Each structure stands twice: as structure tokens, then as C-alpha cells.
Amino acid sequence: MEGTHMATQERARRTREKVLTAAAEVFAAQGYDRATLTAVAERIGMTKGALYGHFPSKRSLAGALIDESRLAWTSLRAAHDAPGADAGDVLEGVVMGFVGRLRTDVRLRATVRLATDCPVLARVLYDVLAEACGTLTELVRRAQRDSGFPPYPPRLVAHLLMIVMYGLLQAPAGCAGDPGTSGEDPVWRLLFTVLSGGQAPGTVRGENEVVSGP
Template sequence: MAKQERARRTREKVLTAAAEVFAVQGYDSTTLNTVAERIGMTKGALYGHFPSKRSLARALIDESRHAWTSLHAAYDTPEADAAEVLEGVVVGFADRLRSDVRLRAALRLALGRPDLAPAPCDVLTEMHGALTDLVRRAQRDSGFPGHCPPLVAELLLIVIRGLLTTAEHADGGSTDDNSPAISDGGPLWRLLFTALAGGPAPAAALS
């Protein structure tokens, strides 16, 4: 058991180090040597956990799918209001994106190198389908306006991608504390969901 726990902790360190290197150097410029050196491992020891750079990238992308699925399940309980679930999962995922370099790296890999996805249904496709379904349910059960559901889902993902882009500068060494990737994104999402619902803009957005 102790050996298994050490192996698990090492694997976690490797994934975090890989995400940090991918975030700065991109997939093509990252090497296993760079990842190993970042945490003081030999390349041979790293091979014991991940035999290739592709396997590292695929593990991060697969982990991001689990992060999305777990978050969706946590909000989408049987008695939950569909419109609240929609907003909750989007805001919750964006918050996680801001704080989790592994998730950010995984989504960048999924966007830039779709060939790395470990399954035909990648995390972004899965998110789009789930968000589309939530919009339809919110329209049916919660009075959400009748916008085209796939279009609303795509808009939400576009904003998430925008946050991902600003986070890329932070990961690369930016010290701009006003970046949406660092600051509280709550007002942005309140404005967007209020606009989608057709209500008046929140006071904070007008100041």
C-alpha cells in the first residue's frame, strides 16, 4: 500500500509538472526531459509512469473530462432548477479553470491538438452536448428564453475559451492582477446570464 501511495503521489507530481511545462512551452516544444528535470526525476523514472509525451497529454485531457463530469453531477441533482444548474456548472468550471493549471493545460491541448484526445468524444464536445441539454431543460422547466440551445452552449464555451486565453498569459509569467484569469469572474458571468435571460444589466456592470 505504501508503494502504491508513493506511485500515486509521483504520478500527480508528474502531471502537474507536465501541465506547467505545456502551459509555457506548448505541446510541440515540450520534452519528457524538461518535465523530468522540473521535478528532479530521471527520464527513465518518468518512463515508468508515462512512456511518451503523448501519453502525458492524453492523461491530462482524460482528467479534464472527469473534472467536468464530476462538476456536472454535483450540480445536476434531481430537485435542482435547470437554469441554476446551467449557471452553476459554467461558473464552477470557469472558477476551477482559473485555479487549476492541469485543467487549463488539458483544455489547451484539447483545443490545439484534437488528435491527442483519448476518445472520439473529447471534453469540449462533451461539454457542448451537456450545456445544450441543460439549456433545453431550462427552457422547458425554468422559463429560460428560447434562444437556440446549441448556440447558447457555444457562446458559453467561447467565453470559457476567452478566459483560457487570458490565463495563458498568466501561466507564461504575467503579473497583471486585473486579468480575468486571476480576478473574480463573477460579475462577468452575472452579466452574461442576465443578458441571456433578457433582464436588466446588474448594477455592477453599469458602473
């Protein structure tokens, strides 16, 4: 009996995950207002009635995705903020981890679209973004105190990081730069070099050519 119950729970969990992914794809493509539960259900071959058993409304679906974005920040910090870790490395690890998630996780990307066109959940979204900004502000302060980051206003630096993180998703193809041979994103490498007060590269390259130098 217990095994049957556990199997039922596992099926429900897998179905819920499929629904959230389908909802994220619909929200990302159509926006909150145009998205419908019917479109979400059809995407995974589910009846609308069955979908209601997991999420009773479009708002509840959007809310679940927003809650996941909050957990993304929490889990990234837990993964990088280990005892004894360099504060600057923690900041960069959390930011770059989130950037990587945005590129590969449609459910997280959907929250970017929701942030711009989901007024019914505006307060919840604001709280999530405020918490994320608060996390980054604290990490910037630590990097300034322990890792020699320049004394720029921490909250301003946090805002800048968030603007670039979310803004690059909206940039036209090719404008965000491509990872170099080391796998690093040149836009982020430049930004962190400047923010950390490090020495910028002595040459500037474009189209694989040196276009200027010291």
C-alpha cells in the same frame, strides 16, 4: 505484506500526480511541440527513466490530462445537478464551477493549450469538447423548459458559453473583469442575466463611478 503493497501503490499514485502537474506546467508554458519529457522530469527532480515507468511518451501524458478534463465536467454536473435543483441554477453552477477550476487548476488549463497545438490528439480533444458542449446544450434545454430561459437555440447558447469560458483565459489582464464585493464575476453575471432573460442592471458602472443610468 498487504500494508507494504498498499504503501507502494500510494507512493506510485502520488508520484503520478506530481508528474501530471509538472507536465501540465510545461505544456501550458511551452506548448505540446516544444515540451519534452526531460523538461517534465527535471521539474520534479526525477530521472527520465523513472518517468517512463509512469508515462511512456509525451502523448500519453497529454492524453491523461485530457482524460482529466472530461472527468471535470462529469464531477461538476454530479455536484450541481441534484434532484429538485432549479435547472437554471444547475447550468450556472456547472459553468461557474468549471470557470473556477480553469482559474486555479493548472492541469485543466493545460488542456486549453493542448486544444490549440496538439494535432496528434485532435480527435480525442474534439470528443471531449463535443461531450462538454452536449452537456451544456442539454442543461440549456432544461433551463428553457423548467426555469423560463428565453428560447435561444440551445446549441448556440452552449457554444457561446464554451467560447467565453475558454476565451477569457486568453484575454489580457484586466479585460475579464474582477470579482465584485459579492465574489461574483461581472462578465459572467452580465452574460447569465442576458441569457436568462432577466432584467439587466439599471446603471452601468466604470472605475467605481456611475457612468449611465435609466
